[in-house]
Each structure stands twice: as C-alpha cells, then as structure tokens.
Amino acid sequence: MTFHRAHLRAATAVLLGAAIAATTPLAAFAAPAGSPAAHPGGAETITTSATVDQPLTQKLGTYGDTAGRWTGADSAYSVPLPGGKIAWLYSDTFLGTVNADHSRPTDSPFIHNSIVVDDHGTLTTHTGGTAAAPESLVRVPGGDEGQDWYWFGDGTVEGNHLRVSLLEFAKTGTGSFDFAFQRTAIASFSLPSMRFEGITQRPAGLVEWGSAIYEDGGYTYVYGVEDLGATKYLHLSRVRTGHLTTGSWQFWTGSGWSADESTSARIMSGVANEFSVTKFQGKYTLVTGDTTEALSAKAVMYRSDALTGPFLNKTVLYTTPETSGNVFTYNAKAHPELGDRDTLLVTYNVNSFDTADVYSNVDNYRPRYVDVDVRITG
Template structure:
C-alpha cells in the first residue's frame, strides 16, 4: 500500500475547500526535500485577539497566546523515533479512557522504524487507521494484522484496502466500550483523485483490552458524521460535515447517551429535532472535515482549521451558547509555521481533557504535496501539539 492516497486526501480537502481483522495490540516498550520546522522549536509564542464585529457576531473580546506543548511533542517524538511501531499519522483525535488512559485515534498511519538522519524508509508499512493508547506513561500501538504484516485496525468487511477503506472520526466511551466513528471511502476510477465518501459506521472495542468487537453500519448519506462528538449528559451529540469541496457545512445530530450504536438518531433542522436525516440543517460553513466541540470558559467552543481559505494556515475558534449553534466570534488561535512550499497543515482540533481552565490543547496535522518530503523528514507527517492560553473579556 502506498502513501499517495493520504497525501491526496488532505490535499483535496484543502485545495477544494477541503472479512474483518481482529485488533492485534502491538506494543512497543532521496535528494534534499523541503522540511517543516522541527516541532520542538517551531512555534514562537503566537498572539491573537478578536472583538465582536458584524460579520462574526458574539459579545466577547478574546485574547490568545499559543506555544508548543513540549511534553507531548517530546513523548510522541521519542516514541515515533525509537519504538519500532508508529512513526507518524494524521487525524489525532483523543478519547479519555477509564483509569486515566487516553486513546489517540489516527487515520492514515506510517509504521516501522526511523533512520538515524530522521528520514523514513521508503518501504515503511502504511495503513489507513490505528490507535495509540497512553496508559501510565506507556504508549501502545494497536493495528490489525501482525507485527511483520500490519493491517488497518478496522477494515471494510470484504473490502480490498486499495479500493475501499475506513478513516477514523471522533470517539467516545460507553460503559466498557470504546466507540469510534468510521468514514468509509472507495475508489471510483483509476485517477489519483478518483475516490469518494460512501457512508459512516461505528467501530466498537472492549475496554480495557482494546479487543475489536465489530462494526455497526449506518445508512448511506451525504453527511460525514463523526467529525466531532460531545457528551452532554442525556445526549451524545455527533457533528458532521457536508463536504461540497468548495464549501463545507456543519451539521448536528444527537442520540441518547450510551446508545451510539443502537439508539435512534435525531437531526437538527434549524428549529428543532427530526429523525429524518434529509431534514438536517446547514448550521454554518467554514469548518474543516475534522474539528472539535467542547464546553470551555462558559460557552460551547468549536475549534477548526479555516476552510474559508484554500490552503489556510489558520486555526480558528468559534463560540456559542448552544450545541446547535450559532457559533460566532471567529478568532484566530494560531497560524501554523510549517505551511510553506509543498508542506501544508490540516485537521486542527482541541482536546479539552488535556488542557485546563484557561488553556486549550490543540493538535493539527502536517503533510506535503511532494511525497519525498514525507520520507525525507518524519516530522513532515506527524501531528503537532500546541497550548493556547485563552483570555475572554465580556
């Protein structure tokens, strides 16, 4: 399997707007190409401020300051360089697990080793999804297949990975089960851009073993559900993206808490809830395919890459009083320093359980239009971790 599809997946999102294998826990106690700045020193303190205006609404004055999160950068950098398993991936959703562990959900993933010069061997195994669990300071990579012949952790039933595959969305915990959103894509022709979204599903894993339990399929539709998940007591809110390439629209659904795989979905119509998915309303545009929604400093906070600009390096935040929006007061949290030449960034999101009252831990992905960059320097295909201090004045 080659890396080109991962590169084209991200490139498409940015340029245009925007039998099952059981889980096998695999623990791990060219000419010069363009390199993104090293993550350990890439970002000087970044400051930004926003005030209410007619375009973005809101009643808050927001000041932010962003710096690299050094502990996470060092932890995943060391693990990727030395463990002989996970060496880089995109997506990077985090789900808190019982007992203080964290599951990091990844889509396209490189495995294997890293060369002494920090390059990636060109024969590195490449799969479409994986999970890395951090438990008591130890990282463990979960994939399908075996250590010598790894496969995606979750595969489309009866599918050929070169023709039909899953990327991961957000996840949540229900009792002793980890639920992970799945987005199925399939090839539609022979060209490199000839692939299309098919449907969403949900994968289940038992906890704490991380044993894969199965897939719950959902009806085919046009919205890519699972871009973000928020637990709000009585309901689990599942956010999705209607990706029209040139424009991406936010949609909102919900289901009774604890029933993500069995409950009846309700869809926000703009004025109420309906069980008819075709009634789902476009809440706003400007979101990316992956983002986050969380309660932060008194309001529901949406963090996303800015899809209103092609190849944008901006990570932005919106705020709202309701989980269905409107989300207002667009604020630039950070401008990614890696974006230059063929290298670009995408999939920004916040991780509230890893921040604190005044700080959002934000991750984003790095990639390149030139495959040589990704092999020449492993940092060109690894997530970045930043702490954003947010001060809000009403």
Template sequence: MTFHRARVRAATALLLGAALAATAPLAASAAPAGPAGHPDGHHGGAETITTSAAVDQPLTQKFGTYGDTAGRWTGADSAYSVALPGGKTAWLYSDTFLGTVNADHSRPADSPFIHNSIIVDNHGTLTTYNGGTATAPESLVRVPGGDEAQNWYWFGDGTVEGNHLRVSLLEFARTGTGGFDFAFQNSAIASFSLPSMRLEGITQRPAGIVQWGSAIYEDGGYTYVYGVEDLQSTKYLHLSRVRNGQLTTGVRQYWTGTGWSTDESTSARIMDGVANEFSVTKFQGKYTLVTGDTTEALSAKVVMYRADALTGPFLNKTVLYTTPETSGNVFTYNAKAHPELGDRNTLLVTYNVNSFDTADVYADVDNYRPRYVDVDVNISH
C-alpha cells in the same frame, strides 16, 4: 501509486477547493461568523478574546521519542483523543506509517502504511494497536469483505460507553485509477472492548451524504455527533444526537434548524468554513468550535467560534494559532482541541502536517506527524 500519494492528492483537491469557499454563498440556514472581539449578537453578550500560544513540549517530546525509537508508529494524521477509564487516553489516527526511523530522521521507503490505528497512552507508556501481524501489518479496522486497495475506513471522533470505546468510521472507496478517484461511501461505528482494545464489531449506519463523526460531545443526557457535508469547495456543519449510552443502538435525531427530527434528510446546514475534522466542547462558559479555517485557500490559521447552544450559531471567529510549517509544498489541516488534556484557561490544540510532494514525508518524519500546541485564552465581556 501508494495509498499515501492518493491521500495527499485528495487533500490537495480539498484544500484547493477551499479557495472557492471564500466566495461561495452560505445556505439560508447557515450562520455568518462575526469578527473577533466584536459583539456576537446573541443573548450571551459580547466577548473580547485574546490568546497566546506555545508548543506543548511534553506531548511533542513524548510522541517524538516514541515515533523515533519504538519501531512501531512513526506518524499519522487525524489525532483525535478520547479519555479512557483509569486515566488512560486513546489517540485515534487515520492514515498511519509504521516501522522504524532512519538515523537522519528520514522514513524508510518501504515503511508499512495503513489507514487507521490507535495509540493508548497509559500514564506515559504508549502502545500502538493495528491489525494484521508484525511482518504484515494492516489497518486496525477494515471494511468487511473489502480490499484495502479499493475501500477503507478513516477514523472520526470517539467516545466511551460503559466498557466500550466507540469510534466513528468513514468509509471511502476507489472509483477509478486516478489520484482523485475515490469517494465517501458511508458512516459507521467501530466498538472496542475495554481495557483489552479488542475490536468487537462494526455498526453500519444508513446511507447518507453527511460524514458523521467529525466531533462528538456529551451534554445533558445526549451524545451529540457533528458531521460534515463535504462539497469540496464548501463544507457544511451538521448535527445529530442520540441518548447517552446508545450510540450504536439508539434512535438518531437530526437538527433541522428549528428542532429535532428522526429524518436525516431534514438535517440543516448550520454553517460553513469548517474542516472535515474539528472539535466542539464547553469552554469558559460557551460551546467552542475549533477548526482549521477553510474559508481561505490552504490556510495556516487555526480558528475558534463560540456559541450559546450546541446547535449554534457559532460566532466571534478568533484566530488561535498560525501554523509555522505551512510553506511551499507543506500544508497543515484538521486542527482540533482536546478538552480532557487542557484546563479551564488553556486549549490543547493539535493539527496535522503533510506535503503535496510525497518525497517530503519520507525525507523527514516530522512532515507527517501531528503537532501539539497550548493556547491560553483570555475572555472578557
């Protein structure tokens, strides 16, 4: 079984588990989402939201051409973006195919496959960073002393602190020989020097049940780090924070539902219905969470929630986009917005495409590549 088949089977379990989320009760501290266009019941007042969406052609063409012709990166999932100094952008990927693309747009059966990589966009010039050598590529960040057949890192969100790019890491380990036999182990943070992108080291975090790094947002002197408590059938949103510039060194605080504590065990379940990856940013006057909708089984919906505080409640659920690829074996997941690449009226949203039939991702490279969509948002009160 290839790593990719294991990942696809795991995604199958997670997505099918979401079918139960629609009927699972919320935790006492969770906040229900109000319908789009209805009053959100919070002091910020009611919002009526209308949207329109279109494929972002420049980004689609840029990464399509690079993937087809560069002989390096041919597709990946996750697709977080981080603004780097000098107008560059780092795109953070988890499972990644390297190599070439055939003339019929298929992926060679012997394409190298690794668990994480980064592409830096330097004003239109794309450069892929991964570990190993050209003939024996490896993941950019590997579990120290580990064997990638047994344990590996997937990337979460990232941020820049001084001359360092910090990237959230989620460690997973195989627990048996079956397709679903692997489990989350711990969160960590990788540090890269800028502009060289040299891996400086890995900062381990205390063991816990929350997968930290689903989204990162700096606000008011703090770096806020969102995480997911993944119960498969239900995924709960959690929030932590640390002083700006101290992601690897500072004392982490956790939102308890009423205040902040340094005890991670008191971290509150803010809401459910989020995916493992999402985004939170300030947009048109409120904190805006963009995610794939996990309240429905195998949902094609990309949804937005709004809040007056980073701690929530996130309300006024609005459908931003329905992914056209979702059909048959092909599914979409892990939608998120990229505020540094949009504008005050438009959210650039990406999402991942995959298939329950591994043959699909080899038959057509587009079945395992991110998508890029511009969503124009009109909000009135």
C-alpha cells in the same frame, strides 16, 4: 504507498471544489435558521497566546523515533479512557522504524487507521494484521484496502466499550482524485483490552458523521460535515447517551430535532473535515482549521451559547509555522482532557504535496501539539 488522505482531500478541495459544488444536490438539506450576526455570543473580547506543548511533543516524538512501531499519522483525536488512559485515534498511519537522520524508510508499512493508547506514559500501538505484516485496525468487511477503506473520526466511551466513528471511502477510478465518501459506521472495542468487537453500519448519506462528538445532558451529540470540496457545512445529530450503536438518531433542522436525516440543517460553513466542540469558559467552543481560505495555516475558534450554534466570534488561535511550499497543515482540533480552564491543547496535522517530503523527514507527517492560552472578557 499509493495515496495519502491529506493529499487527496486537501488537494481535492482546492482543485475540484468548484466542480463538486456544481454537481452535488445542494437542496438535500434544510437551510440554517436565523441570522448569526444578531446573536449576542459575538460580544466577547478574546486574546490568545500559543506555545508548543513540549511534554506531548517529546513523548510522542520519542515513541515514534524509537519504538519501531508507529512513526506518524494524521487525524489525532483523543478519547479519555477509564483509569486515566488516553486513546489517540489516527487515520492514515506510517509504521516501522525511523532512520538515524530522521528520515522514514521508503518501504515503511502504511495503513489507513490505528490507535495508540497512552497508559500514564506507556504507549502501545494497536493495528490489525501482525507486527511483521500490519493492516488497518478496522477494515471494510469484504473490502480491498487499496479500493475501500475506513478513516477514523471522533470517539467516545460507553460503559466498557470504546466507540469510534468510521468514514468509509472507496476508489471510483484509477486517478489520484477518483474516490468518494460512502457512508458512516461505528467501530466498537472492549475495554480495557482494546479487543475489536465489530462494526455498526449507519444509513448511507451525504454527511460524514463523527467529525466531533460531545456528551451533554443525556445525549451524545455527533457533528458531521457535508463536504462539497472547497465548501464544507457543519451538521449536528444526537442519540441518547449510551446508545450510539443501538439508539435512534435525531438531526438538527435549524429549529428542532427530526428523525429524518434529509432535514438536517447546514449550521455554518468554514469547518474542516475534522474539528472539536467542547465546553470552554462558559460557552460551546468549536476549534477547526480555517477552510474559508484554501490550504489555510490558521487554527481558529468559534463560540456559541448552544450546541446547535450559531458559532460566532471567529478568533485565530495559531498560525502553523510549517506551512510553506509543498508542506501544508490541516484538521486542527482541541483536546479538553489535556488542557485546563484557561488553556486549549490544540493539535493539527502536517503533510506535503511532494511525497518525498514525508520520507525525507518524519516530522513532515506527524501531528503537532500546541498550548493556547485564552483570555475571554465580556
């Protein structure tokens, strides 16, 4: 294994953020409209309490320990499938077995994306290649996995197809931090077989589209991140429902919608590369790791009356206990199909800057699952 997603992106945010911000053309996007401080959405009073979701922790932990297939990954988006199934979308993924002492063999296969389908408690891992020689489920056409790869974003179901956002990255040199975002694409899988159908490319641009997807009012809303390292900006696009791979995308300008991606507005900063936007207790609710602090242990929530924001009333949902020394956490998000009216099921990823940690204990590279009880008044 030559690198981990979280090592690259989290470390880059801390060490290279200032340099990236200084060299990236900031004028490429429109400024957000208005002042969020004046928005009435901040009037809510919110109290929270959180506990580990034991059923999910045990189910996926037992599968990782005993199935001889998936042993850990990051991202952890979930997409409800027809028939009550759940597709867990993962990016960098370890495969193979787990040792009796809960360590990970140092020769464990490592790929850049996978999907685990939960069919009413029966889990199945989908990858490319073969069981003996696994490969990423989706590979860049004509690419070399060591030089050019896809990480997964959020997904959605359109008819008998699962659509999954793809973020293409490529190495730009020999150093650990020599890599760059290339473009966004969409992978399609037939349902229920999960057969890979192909890739629909998107035009190259600076926004990593697919950080969150939300279906509402005849549109598929696709959120993205303009990643400048230490600073990350939220953007929003939309396309007619059912036409993610075939329709014309529009981009929120701060005051309306445009077919010109260069007019896309920065809605807010402080989001992670992965997050969620859902309708929860009457408002649009954004859950993310707090990137206003370097390598923050906080999963936070923002609220808005509109999908376009502004997102206000920042509330800490959970402070991750794993964050200490070389171990860090990142990319918190909510999963509405796994919560209820009063509870957000929140996942986050765990990793370490010391690669030895992810081998000595498999839990140092596995998602976590937390139930957050949210009480809102006002």
